[in-house]
Amino acid sequence: xxxxxxxxxxxxxxxxxxxxxxxxxxxxxxxxxxxxxxxxxxxxxxxxxxxxxxxxxxxxxxxxxxxxxxxxxxxxxxxxxxxxxxxxxxxxxxxxxxxxxxxxxxxxxxxxxxxxxxxxxxxxxxxxxxxxxxxxxxxxxxxxxxxxxxxxxxxxxxxxxxxxxxxxxxxxxxxxxxxxxxxxxxxxxxxxxxxxxxxxxxxxxxxxxxxxxxxxxxxxxxxxxxxxxxxxxxxxxxxxxxxxxxxxxxxxxxxxxxxxxxxxxxxxxxxxxxxxxxxxxxxxxxxxxxxxxxxxxxxxxxxxxxxxxxxxxxxxxxxxxxxxxxxxxxxxxxxxxxxxxxxxxxxxxxxxxxxxxxxxxxxxxxxxxxxxxxxxxxxxxx
Amino acid sequence: xxxxxxxxxxxxxxxxxxxxxxxxxxxxxxxxxxxxxxxxxxxxxxxxxxxxxxxxxxxxxxxxxxxxxxxxxxxxxxxxxxxxxxxxxxxxxxxxxxxxxxxxxxxxxxxxxxxxxxxxxxxxxxxxxxxxxxxxxxxxxxxxxxxxxxxxxxxxxxxxxxxxxxxxxxxxxxxxxxxxxxxxxxxxxxxxxxxxxxxxxxxxxxxxxxxxxxxxxxxxxxxxxxxxxxxxxxxxxxxxxxxxxxxxxxxxxxxxxxxxxxxxxxxxxxxxxxxxxxxxxxxxxxxxxxxxxxxxxxxxxxxxxxxxxxxxxxxxxxxxxxxxxxxxxxxxxxxxxxxxxxxxxxxxxxxxxxxxxxxxxxxxxxxxxxxxxxxxxxxxxxxxxxxxxxxxxxxxxxxxxxxxxxxxxxxxxxxxxxxxxxxxxxxxxxxxxxxxxxxxxxxxxxxxxxxxxxxxxxxxxxxxxxxxxxxxxxxxxxxxxxxxxxxxxxxxxxxxxxxxxxxxxxxxxxxxxxxxxxxxxxxxxxxxxxxxxxxxxxxxxxxx
Numbered sequence: 051x052x053x054x055x056x057x058x059x060x061x062x063x064x065x066x067x068x069x070x071x072x073x074x075x076x077x078x079x080x081x082x083x084x085x086x087x088x089x090x091x092x093x094x095x096x097x098x099x100x101x102x103x104x105x106x107x108x109x110x111x112x113x114x115x116x117x118x119x120x121x122x123x124x125x126x127x128x129x130x131x132x133x134x135x136x137x138x139x140x141x142x143x144x145x146x147x148x149x150x151x152x153x154x155x156x157x158x159x160x161x162x163x164x165x166x167x168x169x170x171x172x173x174x175x176x177x178x179x180x181x182x183x184x185x186x187x188x189x190x191x192x193x194x195x196x197x198x199x200x201x202x203x204x205x206x207x208x209x210x211x212x213x214x215x216x217x218x219x220x221x222x223x224x225x226x227x228x229x230x231x232x233x234x235x236x237x238x239x240x241x242x243x244x245x246x247x248x249x250x251x252x253x254x255x256x257x258x259x260x261x262x263x264x265x266x267x268x269x270x271x272x273x274x275x276x277x278x279x280x281x282x283x284x285x286x287x288x289x290x291x292x293x294x295x296x297x298x299x300x301x302x303x304x305x306x307x308x309x310x311x312x313x314x315x316x317x318x319x320x321x322x323x324x325x326x327x328x329x330x331x332x333x334x335x336x337x338x339x340x341x342x343x344x345x346x347x348x349x350x351x352x353x354x355x356x357x358x359x360x361x362x363x364x365x366x367x368x369x370x371x372x373x374x375x376x377x378x379x380x381x382x383x384x385x386x387x388x389x390x391x392x393x394x395x396x397x398x399x400x401x402x403x404x405x406x407x408x409x410x411x412x413x414x415x416x417x418x419x420x421x422x423x424x425x426x427x428x429x430x431x432x
Numbered sequence: 433x434x435x436x437x438x439x440x441x442x443x444x445x446x447x448x449x450x451x452x453x454x455x456x457x458x459x460x461x462x463x464x465x466x467x468x469x470x471x472x473x474x475x476x477x478x479x480x481x482x483x484x485x486x487x488x489x490x491x492x493x494x495x496x497x498x499x500x501x502x503x504x505x506x507x508x509x510x511x512x513x514x515x516x517x518x519x520x521x522x523x524x525x526x527x528x529x530x531x532x533x534x535x536x537x538x539x540x541x542x543x544x545x546x547x548x549x550x551x552x553x554x555x556x557x558x559x560x561x562x563x564x565x566x567x568x569x570x571x572x573x574x575x576x577x578x579x580x581x582x583x584x585x586x587x588x589x590x591x592x593x594x595x596x597x598x599x600x601x602x603x604x605x606x607x608x609x610x611x612x613x614x615x616x617x618x619x620x621x622x623x624x625x626x627x628x629x630x631x632x633x634x635x636x637x638x639x640x641x642x643x644x645x646x647x648x649x650x651x652x653x654x655x656x657x658x659x660x661x662x663x664x665x666x667x668x669x670x671x672x673x674x675x676x677x678x679x680x681x682x683x684x685x686x687x688x689x690x691x692x693x694x695x696x697x698x699x700x701x702x703x704x705x706x707x708x709x710x711x712x713x714x715x716x717x718x719x720x721x722x723x724x725x726x727x728x729x730x731x732x733x734x735x736x737x738x739x740x741x742x743x744x745x746x747x748x749x750x751x752x753x754x755x756x757x758x759x760x761x762x763x764x765x766x767x768x769x770x771x772x773x774x775x776x777x778x779x780x781x782x783x784x785x786x787x788x789x790x791x792x793x794x795x796x797x798x799x800x801x802x803x804x805x806x807x808x809x810x811x812x813x814x815x816x817x818x819x820x821x822x823x824x825x826x827x828x829x830x831x832x833x834x835x836x837x838x839x840x841x842x843x844x845x846x847x848x849x850x851x852x853x854x855x856x857x858x859x860x861x862x863x864x865x866x867x868x869x870x871x872x873x874x875x876x877x878x879x880x881x882x883x884x885x886x887x888x889x890x891x892x893x894x895x896x897x898x899x900x901x902x903x904x905x906x907x908x909x910x911x912x913x914x915x916x917x918x919x920x921x922x923x924x925x926x927x928x929x930x931x932x933x934x935x936x937x938x939x940x941x942x943x944x945x946x947x948x949x950x951x952x953x954x955x956x957x958x959x960x961x962x963x964x965x966x967x968x969x970x971x972x973x974x975x976x
Binding site: 127132133134135136138153154155156157158160161162163164165167168169170172173174185188261263266294295296297300301303304310320323324327328329420423427430 | 673
């Protein structure tokens with residue numbers, strides 16, 4: 051009896067030990083990242099960055115050698131809320147050109163940000179790449195992001211970066227009204243997005259995504275610019291028109307293309323992507339508000355370096371590259387977003403960034419979504 | 433000498449009885465597994481308490497009650513409809529000698545590997561206002577209005593399509609383990625075919641049916657993908673939004689605690705309903721059921737089965753094929769999928785093996801354990817199963833980064849995560865299978881001098897095999913489509929077919945999602961086919 055129990059115990063112990071061993075072995079490559087190259091965040095970058103726009107054509111030429119000599123193929127861990135289909139090729143290229151071992155965890159922007167909050171000081175992430183300013187703001191507010199060197203920040207126009215210098219926009223995304231060209235004449239689109247509300251022309255013909263981050267950023271803009279009352283009555287007005295609720299922008303775009311709805315509130319680039327994939331002309335068009343209307347808000351996808359990063363030099367080199375001409379051209383051509391670096395042009399099918407004339411609004415304000423969420427809940431949309 | 437020998441034997445037997453009555457090794461394992469499953473529940477409690485007033489506010493919001501009712505309504509409706517669908521499918525493929533019925537059965541389980549949001553896209557593409565069916569009807573008979581796919585109907589249909597295999601697989605395993613004698617006795621008592629079926633066969637399938645329906649109910653309660661696309665807000669929808677929009681972990685946790693309570697009530701109701709009944713024969717030897725030869729009714733049934741199957745598989749496969757062909761006609765370069773494929777096969781098999789290995793002692797304890805509350809040992813597992821994936825994933829992130837940092841974001845932890853998420857799928861089926869076995873068999877083997885593990889291996893294991901196979905297949909199929917745990921806990925850079933599909937559809941790169949979706953369906957066949965082949969080979973051998 052006793053011997054049998056001993057054997058049983060031994061078996062259990064062996065199994066447990068084996069599992070532990072296996073765990074440790076597979077843990078090793080991820081658990082021991084770059085040699086600790088932690089200097090004060092940003093200090094390593096300042097001298098390497100290119101100071102003049104002329105040098106921006108080859109910004110990495112200056113950056114590469116310093117990084118290379120400092121830490122041979124340092125590991126940079128990115129938590130990316132932007133999908134692999136969108137930026138995977140770019141990150142691969144950056145890794146090769148900078149001699150960095152770039153490791154990316156792709157996921158939902160908000161879920162990854164929440165994971166970083168859960169991880170706290172033990173987060174393995176060096177860099178967070180978020181799809182909207184809101185998630186970056188949430189991380190900044192919880193003290194998870196380190197200040198960025200002003201040289202990097204200044205490459206991007208002032209509205210598209212954190213006023214507290216904790217994150218920087220990489221690409222711009224304009225809010226537009228997408229409409230089906232077979233059912234809607236361009237002149238039928240109201241001059242202000244506010245005028246959609248209460249307009250019977252649009253009854254049961256609109257699509258929106260109240261749970262979408264970009265949409266909520268727009269509502270925040272509306273509140274800031276026109277006041278709570280206007281925002282509330284607008285939301286109630288659109289709801290009263292039986293606008294269809296979609297889970298995200300891309301579904302609105304599809305529904306507009308196939309005529310399920312006639313118009314919807316979206317970001318500009320989804321239509322561009324659908325066009326590129328369709329292989330036929332699509333009966334849909336984007337309407338850009340270029341008159342400073344809240345409907346023409348320009349939000350950003352951006353990055354922040356974590357305070358806990360052990361490879362902040364390498365992470366900053368990566369940000370430097372993302373704000374260089376080749377990377378910005380990639381965003382213009384591959385993701386159809388607006389490059390934020392001066393001198394890099396947007397996709398030829400799009401109105402240029404300078405002509406958009408978006409509403410004057412501090413994107414850092416967008417991290418305070420509480421008021422907007424409360425409003426959406428009050429109206430019964432969440 | 434003889435006296436002392438006698439005394440030791442008595443001591444031995446006493447010791448043996450004590451150890452049998454109080455703690456068996458299987459019960460220890462079951463307890464350990466159950467306490468690991470408590471981690472997410474504790475995490476939720478902690479987060480919710482931390483939130484204080486905010487958490488309370490989200491609980492007492494009038495909308496919350498409405499969401500709970502909607503969640504429950506959908507879950508009950510889907511459980512009922514998937515049972516209605518699964519029952520004839522299982523009986524026809526298991527009891528009637530159709531040619532190729534094994535292959536049919538294998539294919540019918542595959543929709544389980546389809547992520548619910550992909551099925552939702554397919555349902556919208558096919559049945560939506562401008563979908564395939566609508567344009568077909570408009571062109572042929574001029575019908576322009578279809579019933580609204582968004583809302584309850586679409587969510588119900590989509591979730592029935594992805595969850596019916598739960599009940600189907602559970603019923604198949606139970607039918608296979610069913611003892612022919614019960615039905616024969618009924619027949620000798622002059623009960624007709626139908627009476628026998630309804631009064632004898634169906635009640636005997638009760639445990640399997642209930643466990644399948646319970647899995648379905650909890651799956652629906654925790655689903656986010658389908659209900660978001662089909663616009664049917666539920667409690668889980670609200671939980672996701674708390675994370676996504678306000679980064680409010682406390683409010684989300686408070687709502688998730690509500691889900692925990694819901695699952696617990698459902699579970700206790702199920703246990704109460706099922707109680708403890710014997711589902712095995714007490715004398716003679718068990719014989720496998722005989723196949724009926726197909727009559728006209730069976731053929732009619734088969735055609736309905738085929739229709740349903742082609743609907744459930746054809747929708748996602750058709751949509752993915754459309755994406756693929758469109759991309760090919762445009763000459764688009766598609767990303768490679770060798771690595772995601774290999775990874776999916778790896779985690780699917782590993783999670784399947786580990787989960788079944790952990791589920792066996794748990795199921796054993798629930799069915800055979802001593803003591804009144806032992807049968808509730810799997811309660812925490814089911815509760816964890818009813819939680820939305822993101823809640824479980826964040827709980828594991830929070831726990832492992834603090835207490836097991838060397839395991840964080842490694843393959844072993846990922847497998848543990850899968851096991852934790854899918855254990856009830858395995859315990860449910862194994863419980864139903866074990867309930868069909870007479871414990872005297874094992875005891876007889878023991879009295880004949882076999883050691884416990886030998887007795888288990890030679891007597892119990894072969895009888896449990898159908899259940900083990902079905903349980904492995906279930907866990908495999910749901911693991912390869914799993915997303916939230918995979919995204920947050922996998923080793924960095926680790927891609928599976930599910931993450932490939934998600935990465936592509938998240939930003940509307942439909943063509944990139946085409947091949948991984950088709951492959952998900954393709955490898956969904958693998959575990960079932962292998963198991964079926966293995967079993968048939970075994971049957972041939974024993975016939976020789």
